Amino acid sequence: MQNLRNELIKLIRKRSTIVLLGLTALIPLLTGPLVQMLQNRFGFTAFDGESFPLAILSLALTFYLPLLLALGISDMFAGEQEQKNLSFLLVRPISRFTIFGSKILCTGIYLFVLLMIICITSLITGAIWLENFTIQGLMLGIAAFILSWFPLMAIGVLFVFLNQWFGSSSKALTFSILLYLVMVVLTYLFPTVAQWLPAYDNNWYQRWMNSGFNLVSMGRSIYLLSWCAMFFTLGFYKFNQKEF
Template identity: 30%
Template structure:
């Protein structure tokens, strides 16, 4: 357990110290502020109404921005290190490949959580300042952001799996984006398979907030996401374990 903790610290430091990820956090802050100000002056007529600003922003992020961030981070921590050979220094440490994979995955998840929390704080402040959000509703909004962490897990594992099949960080990102779009498109074109496509649940918070779904249905969805995560993780680990460096 201590080796995993050390691995998480190492991989998180590696990720957060990179300039592009620092700049990305700043850009996210500015983007949320910009959309909030524009929405206020246009009275919400830019498809991001301030009456539910925090949740509208959350939908945009979980459907588009979070997957892109995941694909970039996975490419940097896996494909790029495999491409430039720095992964050799990692696997020579007294830590198993299983622990390395888990450490990198958790580090990426930590960054995703940071993005969501920063977005929650800024969007909530904007909502309160512009008088569109009541303070009493903030705990429910916070819960929506916490719940939205879960759908990112199978996306992370899928991207890690793809990175093990890619020869470069660029191909890892492009292939991840392509496969993600294909899965989403199939869910839209064939509604019958939409219910079993994990990409259909990026807005998982809607199942809990203002929803009349039964507890059984919600647990089924969570079980589905967990199943996808397990399958993708197993495939990624099998390839990572056997790969020669």
């Protein structure tokens, strides 16, 4: 737990983290008034208080959050290797598994915080600026954001694995983003192939809300768990073999 605490402190103390957290909060807060202005001007309703948070979530899942994940993970792994921070850390009597696991947990917490910031600010924006904001919509919005953590974390574990092959944060970030874009393109062009990739589950929350817990959702849950376990294991194996 001490090592996890240290990882979180390092993350919070970075100026880039504070800037990105602030930007994450600002995007929904600024988008709401803009949406209302456009809807009033053109006389139609594209988004209301219930649908606005889900629309923001959909955009964040497709583009924004994977980018922040890739950025944070590349800095946490390849970036620390590049700056020789891992060399000093490994001098201490801490196992490599503890270090690796702490960084994964830190990534999961960081991702959850990002989701909750977008959730809270988009719900506030929907309640203030847009019509038809209900308690049911509030609960659906919160559930959607919580459910979205799982497939995003699967993508994050893949990014962690990729980072073990690079000693430069910029190279790791570039390759992670390119690979994610390929997965997104495959989702639209070749959905049968894309079913084997975690980016296919960017609409994970929609399936749960539309169908609930059934054999399909249970199967995808098991698959994503297996994906995380596989790339966690492969990532740690590579991390354990590296010389820092």
